[in-house]
Structures are given as structure tokens and as C-alpha cells.
Amino acid sequence: MDKYAEKMLRSLENPVQTGEYPDLKNNADLAMFLKQSVEKGILYTNVQDGKIVYFTAENYSQMHQNTAYELMYVLDGTVIKQIEDKKYTLHTGEGYILNRRITHSDDVQDGFLLVLDFSEEFFREVTRSIDIREDTHPVFSFIEKCGQDSSGWRKSYLEFSPTVPLPNEQFRTVLDSLQQELATKKIGASFLQKGLFLRLVELLENKKMFNVNAIDIHSGKEDFLVERLTSYIVRKYGNVSRRDVEKDLHYNDEYLNRLLKKACGKTISRYAAEIRLDRARQLLSTTSLTIGEITNLLEFSSENYFYHFFKKAEGISPSRYRAEHHD
Known part of the structure; x- marks a missing residue:
């Protein structure tokens, strides 16, 4: 990887080596990353704080952890996802929500991957007025429980896939709208970002759209x-x-x-x-x-x-x- 690309990645992800693998710390409470395979490697795009940054570099697939929660969604093609010591092949419309203790990597060889990072503070703020119960809000409940785990050792994640093999235009529209609001500094953008994030998670809980499964590594x-x-x-x-x-x-x-x-x-x-x-x-x-x-x-x-x-x-x-x- 050339020095410019390495510098850009480090500036966006702020890797800190605290153990065997680096912890990636994002600069914002809510940020979107896009990785798309192109002829010369991977087109990286970062959208946050009213800015869009993009560059082309080699495929970064180093194992790491995040200080934020991570929602990843395959927009097109296939992505090889490694979670701890297991590798999985994901196809269009499939994805995961990972808690901060999961060691993982993304290998985008022929695909288009979207990653949405959100902090625990952001999640607590946007869900403050929501009555979160596991029977009615399983995805919200999963994220909330991850934040309540004070032991710091529990490793679990959510995987999701389309209920039927059809494009999910509604989910993609919300993602597109969220990207637009993350890229602007207009008045009200932060409020719209919070509302769109809630709508996104709510769609994941729609059983006619997605199958959601909680995986406990332990x-x-x-x-x-x-x-x-x-x-x-x-x-x-x-x-x-x-x-x-x-x-x-x-x-x-x-x-x-x-x-x-x-x-x-x-x-x-x-x-x-x-x-x-x-x-x-x-x-x-x-x-x-x-x-x-x-x-x-x-x-x-x-x-x-x-x-x-x-x-x-x-x-x-x-x-x-x-x-x-x-x-």
C-alpha cells in the first residue's frame, strides 16, 4: 500500500495497538465507510461530519476490533468476512452487526461493502425514548445488552439476510438518505441522521424483509x-x-x-x-x-x-x- 493511502486509512480509522490486534477508533459518533472493488484495487469512501473523503488503495483486510458498534451490509457482489477464527462468504443483501469485542476483517475481492459505525453514546441517545423489549425490538435489544455487559468478555453478534431473494429498495433508500445527511452540514442534518438510523434498525426487525440471528461465540x-x-x-x-x-x-x-x-x-x-x-x-x-x-x-x-x-x-x-x- 502506498504511503498516501496508508496515511488516509490511518487518519480515518485511528488504529491503536492495545493487544494482539489494533483497535480502530472513529472520529465521529456515526460514520459510513464504503469499500468497492475496482480495477486498480479498492475504492474507499468515508462519509461523516459533513465531508466525503475517497481514494483508491490495496485491499485492507487486517484483523482488528472497533471501539464502536459496526453494521456491515453487502450492497453488491460477495465479501469474505472473517469473525474470530471463522470465515464466511456474504452475498448481496446480507450483513452483520458486531459488538466492539469481536475481532474481524473484511476481504472485498469482487463486491461493494457498506459499513456503518456508531458509538455506544450515540445509540443510548437515539433510543432514550424507546421502550426496548426483546420480543418487540430484538435488534435494538441486542445492541442495548451488549452495552450493558460490564464484564467485557462476552463476544456475540447479529447476522441478517433477506427473507426473500429480491432487492430491498426500501432499505437501500434509507441507506442512501443517511449517506446524504452524513455528507452535509445543513441545519437539521444531525436530527435526520438519528431518525434515519432508527428507521434502518427498525427495517432490520421487519421479519418480512430480514432473517436475523444472534450468534454467541462462547x-x-x-x-x-x-x-x-x-x-x-x-x-x-x-x-x-x-x-x-x-x-x-x-x-x-x-x-x-x-x-x-x-x-x-x-x-x-x-x-x-x-x-x-x-x-x-x-x-x-x-x-x-x-x-x-x-x-x-x-x-x-x-x-x-x-x-x-x-x-x-x-x-x-x-x-x-x-x-x-x-x-
Whole structure:
């Protein structure tokens, strides 16, 4: 990395070496970072305090921690995310919320990544008047509990993915609006930033838009594997086989099948079929997509197979279901 790019990164992230990995301290309570793969490397963009700074440099993928919370969202393509000693591949529309104790890195080889850093003080201020309960506000509640952990050793994070394989225009619009308000010094910008941040988190809590899963790194091996397995099936919209599971999670499929059945009483095939059916119901009831388009989105082999799959589970045809349940 050339000296100018290194200087720019250091000025934006203020790395402080307090342990094995650097702590990145942002200059603002709310800041947006964008990393986009381009021909000459990575286009870095920082938006905060009424300013936009951008430059091109090599891919910075050093393991680090943050002094702020971090919401990361893949705008396009794929991103390799390392969290502690595990690596995950994220696709468009997927992301994480990490607490400050998680050691992580981002490897953007062919993608476009957005990172939103927000301080604990900022979060407390904007949620002061909100009645945060886990049953009604699970994402707000997760962040609040991270701030209340005085022991300082708990490592947990939220992962989220689209409920259905469609672009989320509403979420992207809020992100775009937040970027515009972070880039301006106009009167009222700070108030709009707070409102847009709250709206963003509220959208993450919308079950018709996102699947959200809390991961505790300190959970036992079996619990952690069940979390990884169910998350994998959900992110694939139920279109998985036991062979897929074994290949991608690197564990014997029979072993994972036993763990899932022990945890929730369902086999991998049964759990996947229920997720696939739920996504089909949602697309039928909330969109105007044709049956053929839904068949393709959920990767059924044919409309005929989708028809029989759906009718066997629901007792009525997809068209009849849509007529009775469409919003």
C-alpha cells in the first residue's frame, strides 16, 4: 500500500495497538465507510461530519476490533468476512452487526461493502425514548445488552439476510438518505441522521424483509453448529440438500442431522422444506410475481414440481393461495 493511502486509512480509522490486534477508533459518533472493488484495487469512501473523503488503495483486510458498534451490509457482489477464527462468504443483501469485542476483517475481492459505525453514546441517545423489549425490538435489544455487559468478555453478534431473494429498495433508500445527511452540514442534518438510523434498525426487525440471528461465540460446539446450520438453510431459502450442507459446513451430514433433530425435532430435509414453503407463501401474498417467476427465484426444477410441492403442504394451489391471502 502506498504511503498516501496508508496515511488516509490511518487518519480515518485511528488504529491503536492495545493487544494482539489494533483497535480502530472513529472520529465521529456515526460514520459510513464504503469499500468497492475496482480495477486498480479498492475504492474507499468515508462519509461523516459533513465531508466525503475517497481514494483508491490495496485491499485492507487486517484483523482488528472497533471501539464502536459496526453494521456491515453487502450492497453488491460477495465479501469474505472473517469473525474470530471463522470465515464466511456474504452475498448481496446480507450483513452483520458486531459488538466492539469481536475481532474481524473484511476481504472485498469482487463486491461493494457498506459499513456503518456508531458509538455506544450515540445509540443510548437515539433510543432514550424507546421502550426496548426483546420480543418487540430484538435488534435494538441486542445492541442495548451488549452495552450493558460490564464484564467485557462476552463476544456475540447479529447476522441478517433477506427473507426473500429480491432487492430491498426500501432499505437501500434509507441507506442512501443517511449517506446524504452524513455528507452535509445543513441545519437539521444531525436530527435526520438519528431518525434515519432508527428507521434502518427498525427495517432490520421487519421479519418480512430480514432473517436475523444472534450468534454467541462462547456457546457450546453443538449449539454453535445448530446456529450455523439453521442460518445456512435460511440464507439458501430452503433450497439445500444434505450433501450441500456437508460440503459447505465441513461436517458430516448425518451428524448435523442428529444435532438439528435434537435441537428442534426436525430433520434437515424437513426444516429446509418448511423454510422453502414459507418463502413461497410470502412471495405469493406480498408480490405480483408470476408463478413461473417464483418458481425460478426459489429454484424449483419446474412449475409443475412447485405446484405439487405447494399443494401437498397447503392443501390448495399456489394461485388459490394468492387469491385468498394477497395483501
